[in-house]
Amino acid sequence: DAEITQSPRHKITETGRQVTLACHQTWNHNNMFWYRQDLGHGLRLIHYSYGVQDTNKGEVSDGYSVSRSNTEDLPLTLESAASSQTSVYFCASSPRVGGQETQYFGPGTRLLVL
Amino acid sequence: KQEVTQIPAALSVPEGENLVLNCSFTDSAIYNLQWFRQDPGKGLTSLLLIQSSQREQTSGRLNASLDKSSGRSTLYIAASQPGDSATYLCAVFNTDKLIFGTGTRLQVFP
Numbered sequence: 001d002a003e004i005t006q007s008p009r010h011k012i013t014e015t016g017r018q019v020t021l022a023c024h025q026t027w028n029h030n031n032m033f034w035y036r037q038d039l040g041h042g043l044r045l046i047h048y049s050y051g052v053q054d055t056n057k058g059e060v061s062d063g064y065s066v067s068r069s070n071t072e073d074l075p076l077t078l079e080s081a082a083s084s085q086t087s088v089y090f091c092a093s094s095p096r097v098g099g100q101e102t103q104y105f106g107p108g109t110r111l112l113v114l
Numbered sequence: 115k116q117e118v119t120q121i122p123a124a125l126s127v128p129e130g131e132n133l134v135l136n137c138s139f140t141d142s143a144i145y146n147l148q149w150f151r152q153d154p155g156k157g158l159t160s161l162l163l164i165q166s167s168q169r170e171q172t173s174g175r176l177n178a179s180l181d182k183s184s185g186r187s188t189l190y191i192a193a194s195q196p197g198d199s200a201t202y203l204c205a206v207f208n209t210d211k212l213i214f215g216t217g218t219r220l221q222v223f224p
C-alpha cells in the first residue's frame with residue numbers, strides 16, 4: 001500500500017546544530033508539505049513543494065529549508081536549531097497542484113532542541 | 115488573513131451521547147473544508163472532506179456540514195463510543211494549502 005513515512009520519529013539535538021528530518025511518500029503525489037504542531041497554535045505550514053526543484057515558503061519558514069530532488073522525498077533542514085523549534089513536525093502530500101483533495105499525513109517527528 | 119477557530123477546546127461525554135463539534139472561519143470565500151482525527155502521539159487521519167459546493171458529507175456515524183455564509187462547519191458524531199476519543203481538527207483550504215484550527219480534544223467515557 002502507498003504510504004508516507006517520516007524519520008526519525010524522535011530526535012534530541014543541541015542548540016546550533018543542523019538537523020534534517022526526512023519525509024518519503026510512495027503515492028507519486030506532486031504536492032508535499034511540512035507543518036509544525038505546537039500547543040495553542042495548531043498546525044502551521046513551514047514549506048511546501050509542487051514538484052521536483054520547486055519549493056515555497058509557508059507561514060513559519062524562518063530557520064528552515066527544503067529541497068525537492070525527486071518526487072518521493074522532501075527533507076526539512078533546520079540550519080541552526082533553536083529552542084523555539086522544539087515541536088512536532090508533520091509531513092503531508094496531496095495529488096495535484098491547485099487541487100483540493102485530501103492531504104495524507106505522516107506519523108510525525110518529535111524534535112527536542114536543548 | 116483566514117483564521118480558523120474550534121470550540122470547545124475540550125469535551126468530555128458519556129458513551130452513547132450524540133455530540134457536535136464546531137469550527138468557524140473568518141473568510142467565507144473558502145474552497146473546501148476537511149475534518150481530521152488525531153490520536154495521541156500519532157499523525158492526522160482524514161475523516162471527511164466537504165467541497166465548497168456541498169452542504170453536508172456523511173461517513174458512518176459522522177456527519178459534517180458546511181455553511182459558508184455564516185463561516186461555520188459542524189461535525190456531528192452519533193452514538194459516541196470510547197474509541198472516538200481523540201482530537202478533532204478542522205482545516206480550510208487556501209487554494210491547495212490547509213489552514214488549521216487548534217482542535218477539540220474529545221473524551222468519551224464508558
